[in-house]
Amino acid sequence: MSETxxxxxxxxxxxxAGVSRATVSRVVNGGDGVREPLVERxxxxxxxxxxxxxxxxxxLVTRRHDAIAVVVAEPETRVFADPFFALQLRxxxxxxxxxxNQLVLLLTEGRDDHARVGRYLAGGHVDGALVFSLxxxxxxxxxxxxxxxxxxxxxxxxxxxxTGDDVVYVDSDNRGGARxxxxxxxxxxxxxxxxxxxxxxxxxxxxxxxxxxxVMGDVDARLVVxxxxxPAGGERAMRALxxxxxxxxxxxxxxxxxxSGALRVLREHGRRVPDDVAVIGFxxxxxxxxxxxxxxxxxxxxxxxxGRLMARLLLKGPGDATSGVVLPTTLVRRASA
Amino acid sequence: MSETxxxxxxxxxxxxAGVSRATVSRVVNGGDGVREPLVERxxxxxxxxxxxxxxxxxxLVTRRHDAIAVVVAEPETRVFADPFFALQLRxxxxxxxxxxNQLVLLLTEGRDDHARVGRYLAGGHVDGALVFSLxxxxxxxxxxxxxxxxxxxxxxxxxxxxTGDDVVYVDSDNRGGARxxxxxxxxxxxxxxxxxxxxxxxxxxxxxxxxxxxVMGDVDARLVVxxxxxPAGGERAMRALxxxxxxxxxxxxxxxxxxSGALRVLREHGRRVPDDVAVIGFxxxxxxxxxxxxxxxxxxxxxxxxGRLMARLLLKGPGDATSGVVLPTTLVRRASA
DNA sequence: GGCGGGAGTGAGAGCGCTCTCGGGAGGGCG
DNA sequence: CGCCCTCCCGAGAGCGCTCTCACTCCCGCC
Numbered sequence: 001m002s003e004t005x006x007x008x009x010x011x012x013x014x015x016x017a018g019v020s021r022a023t024v025s026r027v028v029n030g031g032d033g034v035r036e037p038l039v040e041r042x043x044x045x046x047x048x049x050x051x052x053x054x055x056x057x058x059x060l061v062t063r064r065h066d067a068i069a070v071v072v073a074e075p076e077t078r079v080f081a082d083p084f085f086a087l088q089l090r091x092x093x094x095x096x097x098x099x100x101n102q103l104v105l106l107l108t109e110g111r112d113d114h115a116r117v118g119r120y121l122a123g124g125h126v127d128g129a130l131v132f133s134l135x136x137x138x139x140x141x142x143x144x145x146x147x148x149x150x151x152x153x154x155x156x157x158x159x160x161x162x163t164g165d166d167v168v169y170v171d172s173d174n175r176g177g178a179r180x181x182x183x184x185x186x187x188x189x190x191x192x193x194x195x196x197x198x199x200x201x202x203x204x205x206x207x208x209x210x211x212x213x214x215v216m217g218d219v220d221a222r223l224v225v226x227x228x229x230x231p232a233g234g235e236r237a238m239r240a241l242x243x244x245x246x247x248x249x250x251x252x253x254x255x256x257x258x259x260s261g262a263l264r265v266l267r268e269h270g271r272r273v274p275d276d277v278a279v280i281g282f283x284x285x286x287x288x289x290x291x292x293x294x295x296x297x298x299x300x301x302x303x304x305x306x307g308r309l310m311a312r313l314l315l316k317g318p319g320d321a322t323s324g325v326v327l328p329t330t331l332v333r334r335a336s337a
Numbered sequence: 338m339s340e341t342x343x344x345x346x347x348x349x350x351x352x353x354a355g356v357s358r359a360t361v362s363r364v365v366n367g368g369d370g371v372r373e374p375l376v377e378r379x380x381x382x383x384x385x386x387x388x389x390x391x392x393x394x395x396x397l398v399t400r401r402h403d404a405i406a407v408v409v410a411e412p413e414t415r416v417f418a419d420p421f422f423a424l425q426l427r428x429x430x431x432x433x434x435x436x437x438n439q440l441v442l443l444l445t446e447g448r449d450d451h452a453r454v455g456r457y458l459a460g461g462h463v464d465g466a467l468v469f470s471l472x473x474x475x476x477x478x479x480x481x482x483x484x485x486x487x488x489x490x491x492x493x494x495x496x497x498x499x500t501g502d503d504v505v506y507v508d509s510d511n512r513g514g515a516r517x518x519x520x521x522x523x524x525x526x527x528x529x530x531x532x533x534x535x536x537x538x539x540x541x542x543x544x545x546x547x548x549x550x551x552v553m554g555d556v557d558a559r560l561v562v563x564x565x566x567x568p569a570g571g572e573r574a575m576r577a578l579x580x581x582x583x584x585x586x587x588x589x590x591x592x593x594x595x596x597s598g599a600l601r602v603l604r605e606h607g608r609r610v611p612d613d614v615a616v617i618g619f620x621x622x623x624x625x626x627x628x629x630x631x632x633x634x635x636x637x638x639x640x641x642x643x644g645r646l647m648a649r650l651l652l653k654g655p656g657d658a659t660s661g662v663v664l665p666t667t668l669v670r671r672a673s674a
Numbered sequence: 675g676g677c678g679g680g681a682g683t684g685a686g687a688g689c690g691c692t693c694t695c696g697g698g699a700g701g702g703c704g
Numbered sequence: 705c706g707c708c709c710t711c712c713c714g715a716g717a718g719c720g721c722t723c724t725c726a727c728t729c730c731c732g733c734c
Contacts (some may be wrong), residue, residue, distance in 0.1 A: 023682090023683065035681090
């Protein structure tokens with residue numbers, strides 16, 4: 001490998017075009033205030049030499065990096081390997097590249113790795129951060145706030161101390177979506193509606209539970225069982241549910257994975273879906289929701305758009321004093337309810 | 338936001354510790370050749386001031402960036418939202434952070450976006466690139482090679498011209514795994530074994546087909562149907578298969594998603610799995626393989642390890658003239674075969 | 675025709691770091 | 705006891721860029 005092909009510098013371009021470094025710099029950065037013939041000459045020199053600006057030198061003086069960090073604080077592989085996150089990432093990427101920004105991905109590897117991420121962010125390597133803070137007790141948000149760089153959170157962060165009121169975040173309308181789901185079940189004439197929650201240390205799970213309660217009121221406590229967003233959790237919860245309340249006729253599962261577990265247990269027990277028990281999920285996670293038997297009725301959120309929006313908010317700067325943006329959800333009707 | 342908290346510089350640390358900039362630099366970068374009392378004093382000063390090196394300034398002189406790019410050339414959202422890729426990413430991330438490298442994620446958005454990526458890589462922003470080149474006709478590998486930065490490919494790239502012999506890549510033993518899968522079916526006493534291929538513009542699909550042929554020889558051409566790695570493709574292919582050869586008693590699907598589609602069609606047609614038709618997949622993509630009915634027997638590849646290995650090879654440098662590394666696969670026996 | 679002003683360009687000072695080089699201190703050996 | 709060599713440390717020169725500032729034109733106006 002001929003590693004050391006010395007890349008041309010501004011100086012070289014200037015020499016070739018017969019102008020000063022400053023002028024080349026001006027042309028490269030938009031060309032305002034440079035007369036046409038010169039612009040043309042510089043452009044040609046850039047072309048001929050294959051000049052590409054040295055980002056490090058540029059950052060050194062501008063203190064901008066045209067890069068933002070995406071921080072995923074997730075010890076569990078499962079959630080990371082989730083199509084959900086991938087889609088958000090795609091949305092983020094689209095928005096960033098549209099604004100010539102790079103995406104630096106920071107995954108925390110275990111508990112004590114937070115310090116590393118905090119240090120990195122504080123180190124001024126990036127212009128901002130998009131953070132997915134999935135758990136209530138996550139120390140990361142605090143660290144990041146201390147780092148003092150602009151940040152947008154994915155999902156409503158669940159602060160415990162009162163400091164987080166001015167936090168910018170993008171979330172789905174978990175509560176409203178849950179309401180729609182449960183209302184749909186009720187609209188089908190179901191009266192014994194159960195709920196398998198998500199992991200309740202995540203705000204999305206809490207909000208969905210709230211939505212369930214909004215519609216069902218102070219329902220029989222046995223109809224609410226805690227799950228953890230996994231199929232296995234859904235199975236466990238569904239078994240408990242059938243055991244405690246054999247007469248249920250509908251289940252609102254906190255997400256599609258949970259629903260898929262529940263469906264399997266229902267089938268096992270000979271309950272027909274949706275005839276005996278209607279089932280509705282949340283997320284509209286495609287490979288899952290379409291593959292279940294029967295195909296899953298669920299609540300869709302526009303995940304890619306969430307990612308996009310997060311990036312947009314971050315790049316816009318503090319902006320219109322928006323603290324939280326909540327995206328709407330829609331009911332997707334398939335066969336299970 | 339108090340944006341402008343001027344971060345301490347080397348200079349500041351030097352002043353506080355009562356030494357020169359050079360000494361601080363030495364301590365920060367390992368501390369060789371500095372006597373203990375001084376090291377201690379500098380360390381304390383760094384601590385007290387919360388000093389973090391300015392990476393831009395450092396890169397400017399060292400020409401290293403401690404960052405590598407991960408390039409995903411995938412127009413289709415589906416493959417990107419694939420747990421497969423997420424796991425590789427995780428492996429890569431682990432290895433990189435272990436060596437204090439950052440991960441810059443580059444997703445191409447459509448066809449003409451390749452130029453942007455090529456420019457970025459050529460621009461010397463990163464020390465190397467990990468590239469997932471999923472299609473045979475992808476122009477990206479060429480662009481990258483021209484960029485002249487160290488590169489490791491994920492999956493054997495399917496060069497058409499003869500230039501790619503010295504390419505470094507990491508791949509699973511697709512062919513060997515396929516052989517194991519088919520042998521397993523044969524070992525169960527199945528004789529009419531069909532194969533639903535993956536998208537044949539990807540080397541992994543081609544290799545798996547080769548593996549199938551290795552065992553089955555010049556089998557009845559109707560037993561091989563082209564799929565595309567999706568459940569829908571699996572369904573289509575399975576229908577065709579049942580139509581053309583109603584007497585098949587085993588199916589080797591190119592991946593788990595395909596297998597899940599096939600299973601659904603088999604159930605639809607009243608064929609019992611594995612009694613009437615044994616089914617085996619590939620990948621051991623967990624949320625899928627465990628959720629099918631019946632749970633899927635499949636070939637596992639250690640995806641995270643692939644990612645790790647890619648990163649390791651890249652960081653090691655050109656190394657031991659390794660051109661391609663192929664990781665073993667294992668049979669995971671569940672209920673479907 | 676002289677003068678004020680705006681627009682276009684160049685010179686030069688850094689941004690914060692690394693790294694080479696030279697000087698000074700100290701130890702071993704003749 | 706002196707010399708040389710080694711080991712530490714500091715001084716200073718950039719890395720490639722941006723940005724301010726001053727200078728030069730040239731136009732328009734009185």
